[in-house]
Amino acid sequence: xxxxxxxxxxxxxxxxxxxxxxxxxxxxxxxxxxxxxxxxxxxxxxxxxxxxxxxxxxxxxxxxxxxxxxxxxxxxxxxxxxxxxxxxxxxxxxxxxxxxxxxxxxxxxxxxxxxxxxxxxxxxxxxxxxxxxxxxxxxxxxxxxxxxxxxxxxxxxxxxxxxxxxxxxxxxxxxxxxxxxxxxxxxxxxxxxxxxxxxxxxxxxxxxxxxxxxxxxxxxxxxxxxxxxxxxxxxxxxxxxxxxxxxxxxxxxxxxx
Amino acid sequence: xxxxxxxxxxxxxxxxxxxxxxxxxxxxxxxxxxxxxxxxxxxxxxxxxxxxxxxxxxxxxxxxxxxxxxxxxxxxxxxxxxxxxxxxxxxxxxxxxxxxxxxxxxxxxxxxxxxxxxxxxxxxxxxxxxxxxxxxxxxxxxxxxxxxxxxxxxxxxxxxxxxxxxxxxxxxxxxxxxxxxxxxxxxxxxxxxxxxxxxxxxxxxxxxxxxxxxxxxxxxxxxxxxxxxxxxxxxxxxxxxxxxxxxxxxxxxxxxxxxxxxxxxxxxxxxxxxxxx
Numbered sequence: 001x002x003x004x005x006x007x008x009x010x011x012x013x014x015x016x017x018x019x020x021x022x023x024x025x026x027x028x029x030x031x032x033x034x035x036x037x038x039x040x041x042x043x044x045x046x047x048x049x050x051x052x053x054x055x056x057x058x059x060x061x062x063x064x065x066x067x068x069x070x071x072x073x074x075x076x077x078x079x080x081x082x083x084x085x086x087x088x089x090x091x092x093x094x095x096x097x098x099x100x101x102x103x104x105x106x107x108x109x110x111x112x113x114x115x116x117x118x119x120x121x122x123x124x125x126x127x128x129x130x131x132x133x134x135x136x137x138x139x140x141x142x143x144x145x146x147x148x149x150x151x152x153x154x155x156x157x158x159x160x161x162x163x164x165x166x167x168x169x170x171x172x173x174x175x176x177x178x179x180x181x182x183x184x185x186x187x188x189x190x191x192x193x194x195x196x197x198x199x200x201x202x203x204x205x206x207x208x209x210x211x212x213x214x215x216x217x218x219x220x221x222x223x224x225x226x227x228x229x230x231x232x233x234x235x236x237x238x239x240x241x242x243x244x245x246x247x248x249x250x251x252x253x254x255x256x257x
Numbered sequence: 258x259x260x261x262x263x264x265x266x267x268x269x270x271x272x273x274x275x276x277x278x279x280x281x282x283x284x285x286x287x288x289x290x291x292x293x294x295x296x297x298x299x300x301x302x303x304x305x306x307x308x309x310x311x312x313x314x315x316x317x318x319x320x321x322x323x324x325x326x327x328x329x330x331x332x333x334x335x336x337x338x339x340x341x342x343x344x345x346x347x348x349x350x351x352x353x354x355x356x357x358x359x360x361x362x363x364x365x366x367x368x369x370x371x372x373x374x375x376x377x378x379x380x381x382x383x384x385x386x387x388x389x390x391x392x393x394x395x396x397x398x399x400x401x402x403x404x405x406x407x408x409x410x411x412x413x414x415x416x417x418x419x420x421x422x423x424x425x426x427x428x429x430x431x432x433x434x435x436x437x438x439x440x441x442x443x444x445x446x447x448x449x450x451x452x453x454x455x456x457x458x459x460x461x462x463x464x465x466x467x468x469x470x471x472x473x474x475x476x477x478x479x480x481x482x483x484x485x486x487x488x489x490x491x492x493x494x495x496x497x498x499x500x501x502x503x504x505x506x507x508x509x510x511x512x513x514x515x516x517x518x519x520x521x522x523x524x525x526x527x528x529x530x531x532x533x534x
Binding site for chain 2: 042043144173174175176177178179181182185186200201202203204206207208229230231241242243245246247248249250251
C-alpha cells in the first residue's frame with residue numbers, strides 16, 4: 001500500500017462553454033476517497049454544470065478531470081460509469097415512466113454484464129429501504145421519496161466508488177428529505193463512498209459534507225470546511241449573504257402599526 | 258382587528274375512480290389584516306384550502322363549508338360573475354413558479370395591464386403608467402424596459418416580482434401566496450419576502466402564506482396553522498413555535514438540518530395514525 005492514497009477526484013481548471021457562454025471558468029477541486037464534498041451556489045452559478053461535466057454530460061473546453069488516478073479523455077469508458085454514478089434532482093423526471101422498478105434496476109446490470117442479477121436487484125431495493133414488494137411497480141405508483149430511493153438504488157447497483165448528487169432532496173418535503181439524507185449518510189458509511197453533492201441549501205450541505213465550495217458565476221468564491229461555516233468563519237461577503245439568507249426572514253425594525 | 262375572512266368547517270372532496278378523496282377535511286380559521294401562514298407537507302391540503310377560498314378548485318370537486326365568508330359575502334352562495342369580479346380584484350393569489358404561471362407569449366406589461374383593465378375602467382395610457390409604477394414598487398430597477406419583456410427573458414426572481422405586481426395592481430384586500438418563494442434562490446427569496454412584507458404592511462392587506470417551509474413561515478408570519486392529512490393539527494403564534502405542542506409540528510421543526518447543529522442521523526417523522534383522525 002502506498003503512503004499517499006490517490007485522490008478520488010481531481011478537477012483542474014475546468015472550463016465549460018455553451019456556445020459563447022462560459023458556464024465554468026477554470027474551477028479546480030479535489031476530493032479524497034470516502035470524503036463528502038459539497039457545492040453551493042445560486043442558480044446559474046455552475047454547480048450543476050460542474051457535476052454534469054464530470055459525468056460527461058456537459059461539453060468541456062479546457063482543464064482536466066482525474067478519477068481515481070485516471071485522467072479522463074473526451075469519451076467516457078464503460079469502466080468509468082461503473083466507478084461514477086449520478087443521482088438527479090427531480091425524481092419525477094429521472095425515472096422512465098413506462099418501466100417498472102425491476103426494469104430500471106436491470107438495465108445498468110445488463111449493460112455492464114453483471115452476474116446474479118436477481119440477487120443484486122433484491123439487495124439494492126433492500127438497501128434503500130424499499131421491500132421487494134416495490135419491484136414490479138411503475139414510478140407513478142411511488143411517492144417522491146420512494147422514487148428518489150429507486151434512483152439511489154439504480155446508482156448504487158453498479159457498486160460505484162463515487163456518487164454525484166445533484167440536489168437529491170430539493171424536490172422533497174422536509175420530513176422526507178431527512179429520511180433520504182439519513183439513507184445517503186448510512187450508505188456512504190457502509191460502502192465507503194465518495195460523495196460530490198450539489199445543493200442550494202447551506203444547511204443540507206453542512207449537514208452532509210466535510211468540506212464545501214461556494215460558487216458564483218461559474219467560478220469559485222470560497223472553499224471552506226463545514227465546521228468553519230458553522231462558526232461563521234467566512235472570508236467572502238457572498239458566502240456571508242448566503243449564511244444570513246439561510247437563517248430565514250428577518251423583519252427590519254418596524255414602528256408598531 | 259376587523260375580520261376579513263371567516264372559514265368554518267371547509268371541506269374539499271375529489272371524486273375519483275377509486276372513491277372519494279378528502280383533500281380538505283373541516284378546516285376553520287379567521288383572518289384579519291394580518292399574516293397567516295399555512296404549513297404542511299405535500300398532500301396535506303394546504304394548497305387546496307387556498308384554492309377553495311380563491312375559487313380555483315376544479316369543477317368536478319365538491320366544496321362544502323358551514324361558513325366561507327369574505328367581508329360579509331358568502332363566497333359559496335354568490336354568483337359565478339360576482340365571484341369573478343372578486344377574484345383578481347379584492348382577492349388575489351400568487352403562485353409558486355413564475356415560469357408556469359405567467360403567459361409566455363404576452364409581454365409582462367400587457368399582462369399587468371390586462372388584469373387592471375379587467376377590473377377598473379382606466380385609459381390605456383393610465384393603465385400603462387400604473388403598471389410601470391407597480392413594477393417599480395416591487396423593486397424592479399428598470400420598469401420601462403421590463404414592461405416590454407416576455408417572461409422567458411427575465412430571471413425567476415424578476416418573474417415572481419412581476420407576478421406580485423400583477424396581483425397587487427388592483428389593490429386586493431386579501432392576498433393568498435401559494436409557495437411564492439419555493440422556486441427561488443435563498444437570497445432572492447428574502448428580497449421577494451421583503452417586498453411582500455412592505456406591501457402587506459403599507460396597504461393593510463390580509464395575507465395567507467402557504468408553504469412547506471415551517472422555519473421560513475415562522476420568521477415571516479404572525480400566526481401559523483399546521484395542517485396534516487387535510488385538517489388543522491395546531492394553530493400557534495409564530496413566536497411561540499418552538500413551544501409547539503403537537504408532535505407533528507415538533508417533528509417538522511426537528512427534521513430540518515441546521516447549520517452548526519450536529520444531528521446524525523436526522524430525526525425523522527414517526528407518523529401516527531391518530532394525527533389524521
